[in-house]
Amino acid sequence: MMMIDRSHAGISDVAGTLPSILSIDGLKSVDSEIRILESRRVIEDTLNALDPVTLFPEIAHPRLFGLLPADSPQDQLEKAIDKFKRRLQVEQQSSSNIVRLSFSHEDPDLAADTVNALADAYLKRRRAIFDIPRSPFLASELARHSDQLKSIEGQIQALKSEYDIVDLGQESLLAANQVDSIVQRRRQTQERQAALQAEVTAAKKRLAALPERVFDFREQSNQTQNDDDRNVLLRLELERDRMASQFLPDYPPLQEIERKIRTVRQSMKGGDKPVFNTTREVRNPSIPFLNNHLLTLEIEQDAVARQLDELNRQHTVAVEKVGRLRKAESELRDLERTRSVMEDIYRDYAQRTEAARAEEEAAKVRFSNVRVVQPAVAPATGTSMGPSFIIAGLVGGILLGGAAGVLATWLRQVYILPHEIERDLGVPAIASFSDTDGELVSPGAQQELIHLAAQLRDHGLDDQPMALIQFVTANDGDGDAIVARGLALEFAKGRGLRTLVIDLCGDGTGQLAAINAGADGEADGGTGERLPTIEPQGTGDLEALPSAVPLLWVSRQATGSALGSLRTPIAQSRQMLERLNQRFDIILILSPPIGNSHLARRLSPMVDANILVARAEHTRAPVAARMRDSILASGGDIVGLVLTGRHFHIPQVIYRWL
Secondary structure: OEOOOOOOOOOOOOOOOOOOOOHHHHHHHHHHHHHHHOOHHHHHHHHHHHOHHHHOHHHHOOEOOOOEOOOOHHHHHHHHHHHHHHHEEEEEOOOOOOEEEEEOOOOHHHHHHHHHHHHHHHHHHHHHHHOOOOHHHHHHHHHHHHHHHHHHHHHHHHHHHHOOOOOHHHHHHHHHHHHHHHHHHHHHHHHHHHHHHHHHHHHHHHHHHOOOEOOOOOOOOOOOOOOOHHHHHHHHHHHHHHHHOOOOOOOHHHHHHHHHHHHHHHHHHOOOOOOOOOOOOOEOOHHHHHHHHHHHHHHHHHHHHHHHHHHHHHHHHHHHHHHHHHHHHHHHHHHHHHHHHHHHHHHHHHHHHHHHHHHHHHHHHOOOOEOOOOOOOOOOOOOOOHHHHHHHHHHHHHHHHHHHHHHHHHHOOEOOOHHHHHHHHOOOEEEEOOOOOOOOOOHHHHHHHHHHHHHHHHOOEOOEOOOEEEEEEOOOOOOHHHHHHHHHHHHHHHOOOOEEEEEOOOOOHHHHHHHHHHOOOOOOOOOOEEOOOOOOOOOOOOEEEEOOOOOEEEEEOHHHOOOOOOOOOHHHHHHHHHHHHHHOOEEEEEOOOOOOOOHHHHHOOOOOEEEEEEEOOOOEHHHHHHHHHHHHHOOOOEEEEEEEOOOOOOOHHHHOOO
């Protein structure tokens, strides 16, 4: 009895990381146990415990009636394993978890011992299979991935230190903002530089247009420098008025002030002081202003130029930093991607390592999940499978034969029945012959020839019966020559038509000999008849010899004539056929196989109808399809297909089912 527990792959393990098993998985697990029971290793261990010669004494006997020695021990073991597999039967009881073991042997006690030994070997083998510690391997892999993860972390830190990066995203954003700020400031500085250049140019132009001196005013004055008499007089008078209001007129200080006033007035009346005249001319005030302004602009222009140089330098440094950050970002992204993958792998190995350790600890304390419900016992009566094997062999042979017939019919690429031709090629089967090894002398063949001749004469072009007919085949020996001879005899003897057989496959002597041998009359002419030549030069004549059948001629050396030469122009060949058509009522042309020569395709549009000839059970369907397509592609008309060489291996009624 198979008890499903954690020893199977589909059961939830101790760590709970695996999915829970379903009932169908339990049946699969039982089937897996059956495969282990039937394995070669278990059978070999069983035979080693019981001795193969004890079970199968015949493997130790000399071979070939004692003429050859017995097999080697290794060969004996191989034969014993094969025999053991054939006699061992392991089956599951009604889709349950009960497995039944049985072994067939002449000795019932030895058979029971064999089953018990097989069960013991299976249990031992099963313990060896499931007792595989996984934690050491997982631990080593975990350590290896940990080292790789630390190495990647070190590479990331070294890269950040090399490029002086703390936060790559923030650093990239700051660098981009710095570049943008420098670009904006450089644009503003360039605008200011252009404005200063314009102001300097305008100031220089204005300064050059102004006169250097401008007359402002002229004044004359007799004022003497440092003349303060009036001011002193005014002060003294004020002081006198103040003291006169406060003191008597005879007050000495007041009298003193009066004396000072008189002295000052006498001084002012004196004429000994010089008189000065002053003339002042003022320079144009715009010129100093423009000079000062121009100097200020030139100084500012120089400062702006230096500022622009500094901004260009800062822009170059910022762009280089952005480039370094981009390169660092690419390398850092690869390392972080690798680190992310390694972290996932490390996390998975860590979980699996812990789960494996838990499984191994649980396996040490659990019981076996395979229990022997009933030991093997010898049966009271034996069984013989002989009758069953005979019946099964007969039924299997019949089924195998039927399946082989159906498969052969389904996969065959040759034609057996005429309707297969019509179904696959889309060409009507106008006749079929079975005795094409002879000369179509049987009544059935004669009736088929009469039917074929009637079809060709009754269905013409523009109310004119078919006169030029070409037989086209894919392989030599498909029976086209025999059908053409039989049809020629039917036209000449049965219908009284002047008939000509043009053999472009040979020299014509074989056709003439076959017709003469099969004729029941005498020849009506003795010597050969020369037909009118088509070429004006006289080359390429077609010579026809009369046969023993009246009104029937056969060409001689037609392959050397203009009609059988591929160098003859198409117009000349067409004219030659028209001349022949005027002398004969019906002309049958035997062309070389279409796979060997282009002649059949060349003549197909010149004749009234083309008849395809295929041999039953010989001509392959792709070859026949290629023959049909070649004639149609050349512009010829196909009246139908003639099937030759039919063989009725089974009754004709059964052929209707194929």
